[in-house]
Amino acid sequence: MAPHCPATQLDRVKGTWAITAETPLGPSGCYRASLSNGEFLLSTLQLIPRFLKDVFFSPPKHPRAPRCSQAGAARPVAALSSTSFVRGKATLPDLPYDYNALEPYISAKIMELHHSKHHQTYVNGFNTALQTVAEAEAAGDLTKAASQAPLINFHGGGHLNHSLFWENLAPSSRDGGGEPAGSLKSAIGEDFGSFDALRKEVNTALAGIQGSGWAWLVKDKTTGTLSVVTRANQDPVTGNLIPLLGIDAWEHAYYLQYENRKVEYFDAIWNVINWKTVAKRFEN
Known part of the structure; x- marks a missing residue:
């Protein structure tokens, strides 16, 4: 079972803020994540993987004055750092080219299924897992919240990897192929x-x-x-x-x-x- 922080140590997180630093809290796997608004989130490395911090969390344009709340259970921080996130939920990013644009190297059918079906499945799974975490932590069920870690890693990783992958590609008639400069x-x-x-x-x-x-x-x-x-x-x-x-x-x-x-x-x-x-x- 993934380690989890004691309920008495959890701090509430409000709004959308960048995680600016991590402080390990002993061998339990917990860490204290400092946010740009001065609040804190205690959770586990398994529950909120580092890649979510590195890629999906972004600071607001106008940070609030620092303050910290000590009561209640932690909630996931809303992720709004890219166009593939809307109001804290992952969304399927649009492709910058048509499904048939990469032919004959990658067929239109593969692109359509890969983007609209497979990637969409990762988006849906990621959102479902985050919703389950939010509901479980609100109910004080940290074991259930921690149990979503593998799903967050798999579906969140799938969403991230594919979002980067689509940007890595371009039609051969428009910046695709050749060699770097x-x-x-x-x-x-x-x-x-x-x-x-x-x-x-x-x-x-x-x-x-x-x-x-x-x-x-x-x-x-x-x-x-x-x-x-x-x-x-x-x-x-x-x-x-x-x-x-x-x-x-x-x-x-x-x-x-x-x-x-x-x-x-x-x-x-x-x-x-x-x-x-x-x-x-x-x-x-």
Whole structure:
């Protein structure tokens, strides 16, 4: 069972605020998260994964004066940092291109099912899990709230990964394919030797995934170096790594078109990679 904080230690959170710092509270797994409005949230690393803090929480334009409330149970902080969130709920982001725009490399049918069905399922599951957490914490049932952690990680990770994935792609007639330029190209040359070497390493990582998962080109926040990592299922890239480019190795991303020839999909998708988006993430 995932650890949870004692009810007497929970502080109420109000509004939409950035989490600015975390302070571990011993071996229980609890932590105290400082918010930009001066309030605090005590919860577990399992219940509110770090990727939710890193990606989904954002500060308000006009913070309130610092204050802290000590009574009551914690509630999830509303997440409004991107267009895929509305009033604290995840929503399916619109694609910046038509479903058939990535053909012949990714078929229109795959894109339609992948976006409107699979991604929508992650959005729905994430919202349902957060609602269950809110209701359970309001009722003081922290065990039930903590039990939603795997669902938050899976569906929240699925929503995050796919939101990044769609932005990684573009029609070959509009920024898709080719090779990176500028500082990103230089960094790839320094850390991998060449663009072809990077492509080979990513494809090798994708082919080595057992079951379902993702391969990512990431940047280390501290050193700025680039590397390739894999994540199982819908686990997101977290911690000190910034996801720059992700490629979905789940069967739903390719099977209708490539069947069991997934290596062909891994080769084909490079023709629709939007390197301008990858470069912006790298430079930021």
